Amino acid sequence: MKYISTRGQAPTLNFEDVLLTGLASDGGLYVPETLPQFSLDEIRAMRELPYNELAFKIVQPFVGGCIADADLKAIIDDTYGSFAHKAVAPVTQIDHNEYVLELFHGPTLAFKDFALQLLGRLLDHVLEKRQERVVIMGATSGDTGSAAIEGCKRCNNIDIFILHPHNRVSEVQRRQMTTIEGDNIYNIAIEGNFDDAQAMVKASFGDQGFLRGERRLVAVNSINWARIMAQIVYYFYASLNLGGPDRKMSYSVPTGNFGDIFAGYLAKRMGLPIDQLVIATNRNDILHRLISTGIYKKEALEHTLSPSMDIVVSSNFERMLFDLYDRDGNVLADLMQRMNNETVELDADKLAKARELYSSAAADDEVTSKVISDVFNDTGYLLDPHTAIGVHAARTTRWNKDVPMITLGTAHPVKFAPAIEKAGLASPELPHHLADLFERDERYTVLPAELTTVQSFIADHVFG
Template identity: 45%
Template sequence: MKYVSTRGITTLGRFTDVLLMGLAPDGGLAMPERVPTFSAQELEGLRHLEYPDLAYRIMRPFIDDVPDADLRRILRDTYTPAVFHSKDITPLTPLGSSGLYLLELSNGPSLAFKDVAMQFLGHMFEYVLEARGEHLNILGATSGDTGSAAEYAMLGKGRVNVFMLSPHGRMSAFQQAQMYSLAEPNIFNIALQGVFDDCQDLVKAVNADHGFKARFDIGAVNSINWARVLAQAVYYFKAYFALNLPAGAEADFSVPSGNFGNVFAGYLARRMGLPIGQLIVASNENDVLHEFFSTGVYHVRPAERVAATSSPSMDIGKASNFERYLYAITGNDAPQTHGWWGEVGQGRPVDLRGTPHWDAVKASGLRGGRSTHADRLNTIRRLDQTYGRLIDPHTADGVLVGEVYRRPGVPMVCLETALPAKFEETVQEAVGRLPERPERFEGIERLDKHFDVLPNDVETLKAYIAQKLAGRAQG
């Protein structure tokens, strides 16, 4: 399988090349040159596979430059009950007889859905770097969960350093403690004076400096990394099969969405032949994606207009993976995608109204909705009272919007994105008590914190990276 850029480069290499690459040299995102599909008969053959074997079957067509035995071993090492605290890895739980289901993605090391892909990345990075005799310096941006998931996945990885940008003062106390309490020589936490979009823009700016990127071996673990999207597609298949539906019957999925990577993984699964009817894109008050799917106009919000909400991991005004979606609905038209993203970069909207592209959006199965602080409090409270199930505020956004789009007789699977323990203040406001947390995280907020505050300036960031890596080399 060869990979191309959403902006035109057609020679990005194969899977292990784009794994280490981050952004493409033209600023685009890596995409496979084609999307393999499963027939109805082939889907039936996947139905009863254990998670590592299912992951192998889904991912193998996209990863053909790693020997079979090695890929199977990596997946077996990644998806274990010891790491994910469940033999099913991503259990599916019905909410009574409502037709709503929770797909539990938050049982991993950092208690967030991003563990499912990030643990795979950790093992795959180690494998590829060891084979090549190389090192990688990961530069990432997080609104709360990517950072801790990446850092837990890279612990003890001798060939990988992690530089993680987060918006200063914008994460929950638990999220900050998860990241900043790590006193590891290969982990560098940077609290940026700005919002998540500023963090994301700095990551892209560093990647755009090709000389710096090459000199310091800069890579990515954000959802711009294709391997994360691919790994996340697997749990859509797993959830669908757990519903035990008749062959070909549809299921709908509701996905709390910020950077669009999680829901794009569902779109990928749909493109591969999984019978997904609707993919619901659930936004909070930062409703750029809701606006697009409602009106056909995608208009990025500047940093000063990104609201700080009680579902902070979705406080994003510019969804990076949306570029992959635009590329897909054009039929892989890179010049058109590049043109649109150029408009976005100039602060102008992408307006698809009245175009064949808008028809393609409507045919793609994606729908949008939004939630507010009051909505998520009510949803957390209602699910606790009705089903005895406590959820976090992001999952509440997904449940609320998913309920709006429910179809009679069609299951609605709501993706759980984090455990409520990560957002204690909001959960307590909703139900009047603190959520339980895994014993291994008791008292984490009292641990010493290790991070540096930096201004929103790319040259300062590059100097910081160079200084820290020089110190690592001397050490």
């Protein structure tokens, strides 16, 4: 399996190099040159597989021999053996033909665990083989940070720096990041928003001079292809548990950086019968506005009850645009430059193609709270605010009620007490392994949203 950049000017890489590269040298994102394909018979034969064995079937073609099958299988078995639920990603019914795919049974109670627990183990394996030490730099709107630290803390060959927007993540999210012990773990609270943090990460990958040529940066954000690859699996798993592939499924996906729903698009292209993919956003609704109007226009980021979706610049949308624009790297490079600096209108044929692939809806905090309350009163099932937005989008855009609609349950509600309480409900207790979270010591540094200041902090701690 070979990987190419969305902007067409970076070297073609194999999986191992893509794992360690993150952002391409031309500023683009790596995608597979071709996608593995599964026939309906091949998918049907996967029905009885537990999650870890299904994951091996889906992931193995992407790795392309860079990691021996036996080693890859052991890594995957170890990854999903750490989840709290035997099913790993159980499906819960909340209405007739309406389901929640629970993706919050990993160690940090969010869907990011599916990719980042695997990514950490893949990095450990590859870096040990190469005898190389690297610097991980990532930005988080709440869940990526703790999942990345938890997934990578065991690796002896990394120093990890996670940037989060100061006072703009939930307390549980912050404490999950800042209470993990380790001499190689650094949490930086940026006096800005997530987009500021993400921009600094991208700029640092573009110019790594602050690391003196002695280390390389590795990405844990969903610009890292391995993140997307791991998320494809649970679309297959949910379908197979509800009668797929002999009937189609629809999915509603709470969307911030577009990685999770892009994985669903790839699952469809790989042969999984999917009827509808729904983009669910909060008030920071740039993707919904784009699908609705064809206009890509940045607006000021707002702080909401669903902080993991408080994002304006959705990095992975570039991967989607690459396909919409017929994989023409030169055209895409020009488009991305314009989208970063001005309001852009998609070509009519590209917009039509996007609307064939996606529906979309947005929900403000009032709607989010009402959905949490309504679903709890109807079923006794408690949604976190991001999943509630997914349920709202599913119900308002659904075009075929005979097709099962699966909302991705992206986080445990205990992580978002203010949203639960605003819905008039009591926040649940922390799971046993996090019961003492509020008693643990925190470690983080508050820095201004200045690139040179952040890079100097990283260099001082890597080389000091």
